[in-house]
Amino acid sequence: MTKQLLKGNEAIAEAAVRAGVDAYFGYPITPQTELLEYMSRRMPELGRVFVQAESELAAINMVYGAACAGRRAMSSSSSPGVSLMQEGLSYIAAAEVPIVLVDVMRGGPGLGNIAPSQADYFQMVKSAGHGDFKPLVLAPASVQEAVDMVALAFDLAEKYRTIVTILLDGVIGQMMEPVELPPMQPRRNQAPDWALTGAAGRPKNGIVPFRLYAEELEVYNQRLQDKLARIAANEVRYREYLLDDAELILVGFGTSGRIALTAVKQARKLGIKAGLLRPVTLWPFPERRLWQLADEARGFLVAEMNAGQMVEDVRLAVGGQAPVKFLGRLGGMVPMPDEILDAIKSLDKATRPVPIIGTIAGSVTPLRRRMSVN
């Protein structure tokens, strides 16, 4: 299979086509518009559904409708558009229909700007809409990884009847990288038994994101939570780089994760034992792995393109076992490897083990870290 040089947004679109997406609904917004434009060419060519909706509100509800029919349906947007979609996402979560949403994050708040950003980690991971629910969130760090995630996203969405979002930023959306596209999958030709296809020869189906009485809604919500717990138990994904002997652990997702990798390699050249953990699923979060790593680590450094969002999850996972420092760039600025390297150097300096003197050597473990910082 030969590689092709593709822009992230277009590669994701083609990957969705090859994953058998039946319908795409969207609204133009930079920096994801190429995805919509690609679909506007490609979907009609294949006799599939493309609609440019009047708003993101409408787009996500069209996705809701198509998904209710048991078809593979998706949308894509960027931060302000996702804000408008939150109402629909909440209904979809309650309705338990599988959908895939791609969010190519840009600078905020407000109109913000169109530069790459990770400022919507909280929005997607913690509060994708009203009520108690969480989408499964995948965070690619390269165009190839984004491509590979699309079919996975549909499979997971259908396996759990849940929302799967692919959360990236403008860098990955706009960047071109060589990618190997997956082969074209046949589209599913049979709707699942819960789908709204008309009550022919069977009792009617209802998709009802609604329980009037608190007693009923609690039972219903508990079932949703049980499902989320299964996802949390089974679907944690992350990548590790140079962690075997690492004393300082960087954590970053998406673009800031791959930039941190450059800084980690530079630090290694300076003799600093740094490593990188890059969460691939932001929810569920690789908290258990971080807890394990915290046992041996001198310190953590979290790099993000926001004012400090995922770092809260890292701190929860680390549970005070080691200092957790944060480096963030705001407003669409992207951290550069050299500034991450500087932060690694300071963390190294601040967490160097204190020499052990005389008879208290027995307490070496508790003294090893927990000096200074934060």
Added chain:
Amino acid sequence: MQHDVVFSGFGGQGVLFCGQLLAYAAMDSGLHVTWFPSYGPEMRGGTANCTLVVSDEEIGSPLVRHPSCAMAFNNPSAEKYEALTAPGGLLIYNASLVSHAVARPDIRAVPIHASEAAAELGNPRLLNMVMLGALLQLTGVLPVEAVERALDAHMSARRPELLALNKQALRRGMADVAG
């Protein structure tokens, strides 16, 4: 091996395409490559730039603060990237349009009269290929044949009549900075 190259100039000078062509050539040569365009508001303001990273191993950051090589197609780009080029790095600038006097002693600054060379070849739009030829000559990032193959493989469908001219312009750029 890693090269970070920034291509910068006015919209319409073929800056983005210049970087893309090198990205195709790098990909076809089995190398890792990232191409990232500035897509922000400055794009609407008439400037264009992109960052290319070519490496023989997995690429971390697709963005660089201090590129090992900067290609300045116009005067504002020469001013900007003189300051940003990594120490020991290379600044190739289009001397036809750059009036800024490059003064940094710790970088290698190479002027090339690319606009004039393109005009002499009969099409001012060949400017980007002349600049790219200079880059190939001075960095050895890829052999010119690899770029020519990339032209054949990825561009011929668009403007077949320009293919030979593009190749000529690449060679012209190489020759102008050789020796």
Added chain:
Amino acid sequence: MITQQLTEEIVADRPQALSPVDTHYCPGCTHGIAHRLIAEVLDELGVRERTVLVAPVGCSVFANNYFEVDAVIAPHGRAPAVATGLKRVQPDKVIFAYQGDGDLASIGTAEIIHAAARGENITVVFINNAVYGMTGGQMAPTSLVGMKTTSSPYGRDVKAMGAPLHMSELIAQVEGAAFVSRRSLHSPAEIRKAKKAIRRAFEVQLNGQGFSMVELLSSCPTNWDMKPVEALRWIETRMVPVFPLGDLKNVTPKSGLKGI
């Protein structure tokens, strides 16, 4: 000995498309009539088994319980968008949305207008009772001038609150709308006309002609604070003059544009 054979003929029965359950609608509310008319039409057209209902947020949020068809509940105002998604991926199915005036004429104006603009091949039944029913009688975009509601206690003042919005007239102007009709449920004669319009709307969809909508003037005795008969009289004397009845648009394959 004389034997007399007694035979019974069923002259009225529950339509198959209507579920055999009691509704939660208030006494005197005309939602039930609207439901029955739709169900009769689905039966007559023989499409019940390939029909999907998009229920709204509002008093008819439970409509999925009352129709014997597949159904989904849409977010407030978004029913036309949800219907669009359902229809586009299964154009052979009959998709209809059932919306109230808060849903369609207020929060969902963008969705209804653009569904019509796309000529989306769906049918919308629009219940206009000039008030927000489910939340307890607040002012709706279709509330009459001077009408007292729980959120316009001094009466609807045009200067501050605007005049009633005429959705059918608006939608009729949109090119993609093939059939738009306003009918009323206040008398047996009008109910028969309403059924005819509903049937026509579904036929338009079955013919693939594009967007169809029937607005039904309906009563809300509870929130209007009237007895059921008074409420029907109020539709006739107060609402009909503001919202005139008739087909506002009826595009047939042969006739082209008709009405307005």
